[in-house]
Amino acid sequence: MKAAPQAQLRLLDLQELDSTLDRLAHRRRTLPELAEVERLEGRLTELRDAIVAAETEVGDLDREQKKAEQDVDQVRARAERDQQRLDSGQVTSAKDLSGLQAEIASLQRRQSDLEEVVLEIMERREEADARVTALRAERSEAEVELAAVVQRRDAAQKEIDDEVGTTTAARAAVAKDIPGELLGLYEKLRGQFGGVGAAPLYRGACQGCHLAINTVDLNRIREAPEDEVIRCEECRRILVRTPESGL
Incomplete structure (x- = not known):
């Protein structure tokens, strides 16, 4: 040739x-901001999933607490009815009186146990609420960090793209001479x-x-x-x- x-x-x-x-x-493909964006997006996905799980747990505990409180109310109402019967003097048989008193005592113990269950559920719900709050705060921080990294990435890519444009134009001019x-x-x-x-x-x-x-x-x-x-x-x-x- x-x-x-x-x-x-x-x-x-x-x-x-x-x-x-x-x-x-190569520089555009390997910008450190690209890996950082990928990491933060992955972390945000994890946080969103964790928040959904924590919020679901809070909802489950709300329903569990409501059910336990209803159980307490039912036991309390029954104990109050029995106590009213006892106080009214309508029950005169010694055997019936003894049975009624035993039932009231049993209901009181049952009520106490159920109230303990309610308190335990409330504690778990407070912990779940705290997890939701902490996860939401971490998500907000990650979103702010991601926005800053995306801004840096976009600026770096624009700088590279501008240089690519200038270099491509220069290349076209040189290629005409060959x-x-x-x-x-x-x-x-x-x-x-x-x-x-x-x-x-x-x-x-x-x-x-x-x-x-x-x-x-x-x-x-x-x-x-x-x-x-x-x-x-x-x-x-x-x-x-x-x-x-x-x-």
């Missing part, structure tokens, strides 16, 4: 711009060799694979016409001759 020396040198300018675009793309066939070869090689399709020959070494060129190949390159497109024998990238090639 033939191409003017100046066009070949422009390949190095193009390669530098493409390498810059690759670095910018013949289509040479540009096509460069693009093909760039896709094959990790984004580097052209490299300078610097002091007898290819800067694409960073290997020294042997004497025979150096002599061949030295004798080649200026417009001949040279390929590195080791990495097969386009090898661009410059004043610092050491030829």
Whole structure:
């Protein structure tokens, strides 16, 4: 392939711009804010699930407390009725009196036990309420932190995108100076060799694979016409001759 020396040198300018675009793309993909956003979003999901579970527990305890309080009221009402019967003098049989007194005593013990159950449920509900409050506070803190990180991420991405826009425009201007066939070869090689399709020959070494060129190949390159497109024998990238090639 033939191409003017100046066009070949422009390949190095193009390669530098493409390498810059690759670095910018890598930087955008690996912004620390991206990982931080992902972490905080995951934490918020966990907190929302925990809040739902805690709120559900509070609701369950509310129903449990209401049921226990109803049981207390029923036992208390029955004990009061029995006590009224006892106080009214309607029960005259000694056996009936003894049974009624025993039932009242049993109901009082039952009421006391149920009231203990109510107190225990109330304590558990207070603990569940405290968990809900703490989880909501933590969620609010995480949301504030996430908003700040998202703002930093967006600012960093905008900065990168602006630089990508400037670099892309510069690349388009350089690409116009390179013949289509040479540009096509460069693009093909760039896709094959990790984004580097052209490299300078610097002091007898290819800067694409960073290997020294042997004497025979150096002599061949030295004798080649200026417009001949040279390929590195080791990495097969386009090898661009410059004043610092050491030829």
